Amino acid sequence: MSQSQPAGNTLNLLYFAWLRERIGTGEESLSPPSEVTTVAALIDWLVARGPGYQAAFANRRTVRCAVNQDFAAPETAIAPGDEIAFFPPVTGG
Amino acid sequence: MSQSQPAGNTLNLLYFAWLRERIGTGEESLSPPSEVTTVAALIDWLVARGPGYQAAFANRRTVRCAVNQDFAAPETAIAPGDEIAFFPPVTGG
Amino acid sequence: MATIRIQSEDFDVAAECAVLTRNQAAIGGIGCFIGTVRGFSKSREIRSMTLEHYPTMTERAMAAIAATAEARWQLLGCTLIHRIGTLLPGDNIVLVLAASAHRQAALDATGFLIDWLKTRAPFWKKELFSDGAEAWIEANTEDDNAAARWSQ
Amino acid sequence: MATIRIQSEDFDVAAECAVLTRNQAAIGGIGCFIGTVRGFSKSREIRSMTLEHYPTMTERAMAAIAATAEARWQLLGCTLIHRIGTLLPGDNIVLVLAASAHRQAALDATGFLIDWLKTRAPFWKKELFSDGAEAWIEANTEDDNAAARWSQ
Numbered sequence: 155m156s157q158s159q160p161a162g163n164t165l166n167l168l169y170f171a172w173l174r175e176r177i178g179t180g181e182e183s184l185s186p187p188s189e190v191t192t193v194a195a196l197i198d199w200l201v202a203r204g205p206g207y208q209a210a211f212a213n214r215r216t217v218r219c220a221v222n223q224d225f226a227a228p229e230t231a232i233a234p235g236d237e238i239a240f241f242p243p244v245t246g247g
Numbered sequence: 248m249s250q251s252q253p254a255g256n257t258l259n260l261l262y263f264a265w266l267r268e269r270i271g272t273g274e275e276s277l278s279p280p281s282e283v284t285t286v287a288a289l290i291d292w293l294v295a296r297g298p299g300y301q302a303a304f305a306n307r308r309t310v311r312c313a314v315n316q317d318f319a320a321p322e323t324a325i326a327p328g329d330e331i332a333f334f335p336p337v338t339g340g
Numbered sequence: 341m342a343t344i345r346i347q348s349e350d351f352d353v354a355a356e357c358a359v360l361t362r363n364q365a366a367i368g369g370i371g372c373f374i375g376t377v378r379g380f381s382k383s384r385e386i387r388s389m390t391l392e393h394y395p396t397m398t399e400r401a402m403a404a405i406a407a408t409a410e411a412r413w414q415l416l417g418c419t420l421i422h423r424i425g426t427l428l429p430g431d432n433i434v435l436v437l438a439a440s441a442h443r444q445a446a447l448d449a450t451g452f453l454i455d456w457l458k459t460r461a462p463f464w465k466k467e468l469f470s471d472g473a474e475a476w477i478e479a480n481t482e483d484d485n486a487a488a489r490w491s492q
Numbered sequence: 493m494a495t496i497r498i499q500s501e502d503f504d505v506a507a508e509c510a511v512l513t514r515n516q517a518a519i520g521g522i523g524c525f526i527g528t529v530r531g532f533s534k535s536r537e538i539r540s541m542t543l544e545h546y547p548t549m550t551e552r553a554m555a556a557i558a559a560t561a562e563a564r565w566q567l568l569g570c571t572l573i574h575r576i577g578t579l580l581p582g583d584n585i586v587l588v589l590a591a592s593a594h595r596q597a598a599l600d601a602t603g604f605l606i607d608w609l610k611t612r613a614p615f616w617k618k619e620l621f622s623d624g625a626e627a628w629i630e631a632n633t634e635d636d637n638a639a640a641r642w643s644q
Contacts, residue, residue, distance in 0.1 A: 170546055171616035172628050220614070223549035239546055239614075243631030246543065246574060246615025247443075247527055247586050247606055263394055264464035265476050313462070316397040332394055332462075336479030339391065339422060339463025340375055340434050340454055340595075354506040357526060365531025365581055369606075372524035373599060374509060379517025429517055443606055444638065447525060451599050486596065 163188060163234045165196070169210070170241035173217065176210040185234075193219050194228035196238065210240070218243055256281060256327045258289070262303070263334035266310065269303040278327075286312050287321035289331065303333070311336055342406035343419040346398055351421045351435050360417045360439050367416050369443035371450030373436040379429035381477075385470040391424045391433070394462035398422075405456045409438065412452070413445040420453060422463060452490050459487040494558035495571040498550055503573045503587050512569045512591050519568050521595035523602030525588040531581035533629075537622040543576045543585070546614035550574075557608045561590065564604070565597040572605060574615060604642050611639040 163185040174180045186199045197214065200207045211217060219226045220239045232238060256278040267273045279292045290307065293300045304310060312319045313332045325331060343359065345351075353374065361367050377389050402420050409418060419437040427433060434457065438449035465477040495511065497503075505526065513519050529541050554572050561570060571589040579585060586609065590601035617629040 168546065170614070171544055171618070220546070220549055223546075223552050225612075237548070239549065241546065241614060242616060242628065244611065244614050245617045245629045245631050246545070246613050247610030247635075261394065263462070264392055264466070313394070313397055316394075316400050318460075330396070332397065334394065334462060335464060335476065337459065337462050338465045338477045338479050339393070339461050340458030340483075352506050353509060353524075354504050357505060361528060361582060367528055367582075368530045369528065370524075370526040371602075372505075372522075372526065373595060374522040374524065375595065376513060376519055376521065378520045378593065430513060430519075441530065443525060443527065447599070447603050447606075450523075454595055454599075 165232065165234065166237045167200075168237065168239040170239065172242060173210045173240050177206045191231055191233075192228065193221065193226050193230045193232060193238070196232060197228075197240075216242060258325065258327065259330045260293075261330065261332040263332065265335060266303045266333050270299045284324055284326075285321065286314065286319050286323045286325060286331070289325060290321075290333075309335060341410060341415075341417055342403065343417075343421075344399055344402045344406060345421045346393065346395075346402075346424055347421065348423065348425040350423070350432055353435060353437075356419050356421065356435060356437060360419055360437050364416050364439065366441050367439045368441045369439070369446040371436075371438045371440075371443070371446035371448075373434075373450050373454045374432055375434040375454070377427050377429050377431045377433060381467055381469075386429055386467050387470050388426050388428055388468045389433075390426045390466045390468070391422075392464045392466070393422075393424050397462050401461045402457070405453060405460060408456070409449045409453050413438070413440060413449040414442075415440050415445065415449055418449065418453065420457065422457070422461065424463070455483070455487045455490060458483045493562065493567075493569055494555065495569075495573075496551055496554045496558060497573045498545065498547075498554075498576055499573065500575065500577040502575070502584055505587060508571050508573065508587060508589060512571055512589055516568050516591065518593050519591045520593045521591070521598040523588075523590045523592075523595070523598035523600075525586075525602050525606045526584055527586040527606070529579050529581050529583045529585060533619055533621075538581055538619050539622045540578050540580055540620045541583075541585075542578045542618045542620070543574075544616045544618070545574075545576050549614050553613045554609070557605060557612060560608070561601045561605050565590070565592060565601040566594075567592050567597065567601055570601065570605065572609065574609070574613065576615070607635070607639045607642060610635045 417439045421435040436453045440446040468474045569591045573587040588605045592598040620626045
């Protein structure tokens with residue numbers, strides 16, 4: 155998978171709760187290749203980046219995603235400039 | 248109907264809300280004849296006492312009763328010394 | 341375990357919650373209902389509302405209602421406070437609190453307690469309207485139906 | 493119309509009720525739910541709980557939940573306050589208030605609001621146990637089922 159990060163294709167990624175702890179950061183800007191156009195493809199790409207991501211996404215059924223602060227599904231489209239957050243099922247209230 | 252009030256047969260009667268207003272008192276002690284042994288018989292006896300009672304018990308379906316502070320039915324037995332309260336359906340809360 | 345009070349003065353919800361939860365480490369949720377005096381009744385303006393009750397029966401009836409809730413749900417305490425006397429629009433009338441380890445029990449018990457208070461506790465309300473007329477509030481079948489739900 | 497706040501500090505239920513009912517003559521009932529930190533989790537003693545959230549999304553999600561309730565019930569106001577940061581056993585976590593002319597709408601909306609807050613607002617809780625261990629609380633299917641009830 156390409157490690158090149160072309161300018162103009164930057165995603166703002168946020169991680170919460172145990173995803174943040176496993177990945178080791180709460181926020182980063184990454185530029186995946188242009189064929190990464192859905193949430194599911196983004197996760198595939200992230201998992202290939204290293205063991206922290208592998209641990210975070212080991213069980214995808216326990217991971218939720220929001221694209222630009224709206225809950226998203228694996229097939230939700232993503233575009234450069236989007237804010238994409240990954241987190242466990244919420245437990246507030 | 249007998250107007251005699253033999254000692255030892257006294258009931259403590261309480262009236263609330265519009266029953267109190269129609270009867271003109273909130274509390275009285277009366278001694279009905281010994282054949283008045285149920286709530287329904289007591290109402291019959293009270294109605295014969297005058298127009299205030301008639302007005303109060305004009306529509307018996309809108310009157311509730313408690314005998315010694317427990318909700319009672321027309322057929323509930325009453326005995327000398329009982330506290331018997333009549334009132335409209337409750338509207339607290 | 342239940343706190344039951346009939347009083348003329350107002351109540352403080354926060355203070356009552358504090359009393360309810362004191363030294364109760366297992367509580368996870370408190371359900372609450374506060375009934376207040378509406379300023380209008382069928383678009384007729386209300387000046388005040390007067391609450392009458394049956395003193396020797398009221399506390400007993402409220403205790404029985406609380407005991408029924410405590411038998412039915414896993415409660416860690418409940419509070420029933422009902423005001424009497426003359427109240428103004430916006431004033432508090434009644435407070436129901438039900439505490440439990442889990443929210444559903446707390447919320448269900450709260451609904452039950454207010455439904456039963458409305459149909460089984462001997463209080464009566466009279467409204468005084470702005471034009472000087474007054475009228476006893478009539479019981480409605482909606483309240484009876486709400487209370488009957490819990491019998492299933 | 494809804495009051496929505498995310499804050500570290502505690503809230504005062506009575507003060508929030510007063511804000512909610514100010515100049516609202518039509519209110520007849522306020523439903524309320526207060527979530528609190530339990531002192532035990534599966535009989536393991538808890539030292540503290542830390543609440544994390546997703547700042548830019550949280551308020552938006554809470555506003556959407558409130559708007560859904562307001563569309564579904566005849567509400568005369570609602571309040572959602574959720575605390576964040578580190579809390580101790582017995583501390584308040586969340587406050588839901590729903591005011592209406594009638595109690596059933598107020599109580600139903602209260603149940604809906606807390607059910608949806610629990611499943612749709614981006615908060616996460618981590619428990620720190622007395623023995624020094626810590627663990628993120630896992631979402632449970634009971635909460636999902638409770639929230640799903642309102643979809644019918």
